[in-house]
Amino acid sequence: MGIGGRRDREKQELKQAILAAAQMLAAKTGWAKVTMRKVAEQIEYSPPTIYEHFQNKEAIITELARRGFRQLLMALQTVDELTISPEEKFLRMSKAYWDFAWQSPELYQIMYGLTNTHPSDNSWPEAKETFRVLHLTVQAVMRVEYDAPELHDALLITWSLTHGMLSLALESQLDCGPERAAALLQQALRDLMTVWRSRKVS
Amino acid sequence: MGIGGRRDREKQELKQAILAAAQMLAAKTGWAKVTMRKVAEQIEYSPPTIYEHFQNKEAIITELARRGFRQLLMALQTVDELTISPEEKFLRMSKAYWDFAWQSPELYQIMYGLTNTHPSDNSWPEAKETFRVLHLTVQAVMRVEYDAPELHDALLITWSLTHGMLSLALESQLDCGPERAAALLQQALRDLMTVWRSRKVS
DNA sequence: AAATTTACCGAACGATGTTAGATTATCTAA
DNA sequence: TTAGATAATCTAACATCGTTCGGTAAATTT
Numbered sequence: 001m002g003i004g005g006r007r008d009r010e011k012q013e014l015k016q017a018i019l020a021a022a023q024m025l026a027a028k029t030g031w032a033k034v035t036m037r038k039v040a041e042q043i044e045y046s047p048p049t050i051y052e053h054f055q056n057k058e059a060i061i062t063e064l065a066r067r068g069f070r071q072l073l074m075a076l077q078t079v080d081e082l083t084i085s086p087e088e089k090f091l092r093m094s095k096a097y098w099d100f101a102w103q104s105p106e107l108y109q110i111m112y113g114l115t116n117t118h119p120s121d122n123s124w125p126e127a128k129e130t131f132r133v134l135h136l137t138v139q140a141v142m143r144v145e146y147d148a149p150e151l152h153d154a155l156l157i158t159w160s161l162t163h164g165m166l167s168l169a170l171e172s173q174l175d176c177g178p179e180r181a182a183a184l185l186q187q188a189l190r191d192l193m194t195v196w197r198s199r200k201v202s
Numbered sequence: 203m204g205i206g207g208r209r210d211r212e213k214q215e216l217k218q219a220i221l222a223a224a225q226m227l228a229a230k231t232g233w234a235k236v237t238m239r240k241v242a243e244q245i246e247y248s249p250p251t252i253y254e255h256f257q258n259k260e261a262i263i264t265e266l267a268r269r270g271f272r273q274l275l276m277a278l279q280t281v282d283e284l285t286i287s288p289e290e291k292f293l294r295m296s297k298a299y300w301d302f303a304w305q306s307p308e309l310y311q312i313m314y315g316l317t318n319t320h321p322s323d324n325s326w327p328e329a330k331e332t333f334r335v336l337h338l339t340v341q342a343v344m345r346v347e348y349d350a351p352e353l354h355d356a357l358l359i360t361w362s363l364t365h366g367m368l369s370l371a372l373e374s375q376l377d378c379g380p381e382r383a384a385a386l387l388q389q390a391l392r393d394l395m396t397v398w399r400s401r402k403v404s
Numbered sequence: 405a406a407a408t409t410t411a412c413c414g415a416a417c418g419a420t421g422t423t424a425g426a427t428t429a430t431c432t433a434a
Numbered sequence: 435t436t437a438g439a440t441a442a443t444c445t446a447a448c449a450t451c452g453t454t455c456g457g458t459a460a461a462t463t464t
Binding site: 030031032112113114115116117153156157159160161162163164165166167168171173174176181184185187188191192194195196 | 233234314315316317318319355358359361362363364365366367368369370373375376378383386387389390393394396397398
Binding site for chain 3: 209237238239249250253258259
């Protein structure tokens with residue numbers, strides 16, 4: 001079949017261009033205004049061409065969301081490999097989580113349901129792996145003489161707190177700046193860990 | 203002008219019917235599938251008739267969101283008037299907040315940005331008043347020898363935790379049931395208050 | 405060079421929010 | 435009671451959306 005390797009490469013490049021265009025438009029104007037025709041115009045192709053590379057609009061968003069989880073996972077793993085104390089690791093992971101969402105809000109929005117362009121099927125392995133890393137970290141913090149259910153609860157609570165503060169901050173519903181919100185979050189997480197540690201002793 | 207009072211009453215009733223139809227459809231099928239034509243069909247009028255009562259689709263959603271805040275506010279005030287101890291009041295308000303969101307998720311979704319049918323201008327007095335009530339309650343808990351900034355922080359943190367857990371639970375991103383999530387939330391809030399109280403002493 | 409496959413596009417379909425203009429019902433005034 | 439005015443409502447249409455169909459032009463293979 002000859003040297004059709006270039007065709008494949010060009011095809012891949014166009015696919016990347018579509019994803020990049022969609023994300024760029026979302027970052028600039030919000031997901032509600034991202035339209036197939038605008039994406040097509042951005043990459044200088046006609047709208048039907050997009051459908052040669054993606055089944056539909058949701059497939060583009062799904063792919064971006066999964067990439068978002070991969071990015072987030074990498075950021076968390078980078079922190080993980082620094083191998084500092086469990087508490088430090090936990091707090092830095094929370095910070096990395098925050099930084100990712102704040103740096104790419106358009107991705108965080110589609111990873112969770114902060115917009116209704118949110119994909120319906122969101123049971124991706126990338127998401128599962130992300131939570132597994134978080135779970136392991138919390139486990140390390142809580143490792144000594146802590147039974148499983150309470151460990152899982154701790155993950156749920158810290159995750160909820162982080163996500164909640166992020167959601168509100170991303171929507172500017174918080175009357176303080178993001179740096180202050182991030183600092184508050186860190187302190188609250190420290191406080192929660194303090195309580196949980198003291199409970200372990202008793 | 204005679205007895206045109208009936209016309210006004212009928213007009214109001216139709217307006218209520220439009221709001222009720224929109225909310226009902228949202229509760230049954232989700233906001234993404236709520237359409238002006240479906241609302242019109244539900245109330246047995248043609249689509250343009252809706253525009254005699256609302257400027258556009260967003261105006262309907264805005265009105266429902268504001269009513270949502272009024273409902274929530276009433277629930278909080280009911281708890282407030284029971285005049286129990288500050289801590290009890292705080293926890294029960296959090297519970298009332300949770301119950302409202304869980305009972306009318308379609309309202310909670312548009313009150314915060316959990317869907318992109320979210321109104322752009324969301325600076326309503328009802329929302330401000332709701333937070334004022336919450337603020338006063340937190341203030342009562344933290345009243346003795348607590349300086350203002352930390353008080354406000356406490357509100358932000360508890361609100362974020364509640365909202366975060368709600369968002370995740372409403373989207374079934376939590377692997378536990380709502381009752382369990384609610385119980386976890388209550389415990390976490392108690393824990394946070396414990397830390398804050400102990401810090402006050404030192 | 406002919407045949408075949410591939411990439412791409414113009415035009416269109418159905419559904420959406422929304423508006424204009426006509427039609428019908430209702431009320432006021434003689 | 436009836437003529438004219440006012441209000442309520444509808445039919446038809448527009449622009450835009452996601453998406454598909456069918457064809458054209460280009461690239462590749464034979």
